[in-house]
Amino acid sequence: MKNVHPADYIAPSELPLNADGSVYHLRLQPEQLADRIILVGDPGRVAEISCHFDKLEVRVQNRELLTHTGWLNGCRLSVVSTGMGADNIDIVLTELDALANVDLRRRVAKTEHKSLELIRIGTSGSLRHDYPLEGFCAATHGLGLDGLLNYYAVDESVFDRGLERAIRAHVQWPERLAAPYVVPCSDELLQRIGYDMYQGVTVTAPGFFGPQGRQVRLSVTIPEQNDRLASFDDGRHKIANLEMETAALYGLGRSLGHKALTVCLLIANRADKTFSEDYHPRMKELIETVLERFTL
Secondary structure (H helix, E strand, O other), X not given: OXXXXXXXXXXXXXXXXXXXXXXXXXXXXXXXXXXXEEEEOOXXXXXXXXXXXXXXXXXXXXXXXXXXXXXXXXEEEEXXXXXXXXXXXXXXXXXXXXXXXXXXXXXXXXXXXXXXXXXXXXXXXXXXXXXXXXXXEEEEEEEEOOOHHHHOOOOHHHOOHHHHHHHHHHHOOOXXXXXXXXXXXXXXXXXXXXXXXXXXXEEEOOOOOHHHOOOOOOOOOOOOHHHHHHOOEOOOOEEEEEEOOHHHHHHHHHHOOOEEEEEEEEEEEOOOOEEOOOOHHHHHHHHHXXXXXXXX
């Protein structure tokens, strides 16, 4: 393309677009995305959130990726479903950033950076007896067991290497598994959204069963994994819960210059071996709490 230096050009193979110019997976155009974004795993939860909007202006879906954009309390918001897992976060975060910070027509990064605010509302399992079923938990850090950030040449300032080393030593992490990484949340969003919630390090596993210590017909590599994680306490940090997205969100978000926070409803307690019989009323409360605080 004229007036684009070859080193700056983002090839179609690296960032595919649809025929209408929308990003490949989300099928969104830049003007369809707000700067404040709520991320959910379940596409069914998008409507649970957007039903609170004063006005809904965008509905776009491709596979499990559903986006609603509208207005609440004078603020423009987008709700985007990611599906489950760090691999889906990789797709969604990269495309959200491209919508904000890439000139899609010229295929070059914009000279002026836009920082998005990203709140993930999810479900997770508590690792602690004192973090009860149906409590709200804000993730101060994401502990990634998924290995995703190891594939990116990101600045070392993104990570909390001291906390990472302490956790690896405490858990006695095997070398055969992906190297864990630790990334902090946006402190600004934590103070706005999760100030009165349970707080702690959220573990991001690359699966629901074995990677989270569940044994059905196959044994796991570290049978004591959850007990070791739950017993970690360096005087400032405790490990609170297990899920499948937060560390990837924090790592990619922070690396790309965005603010991110995960708040989860604790629907299982792995320490007590209990599971919520009906967590939907509490999820409604969590959604309403986040919406009120996110639109201030």
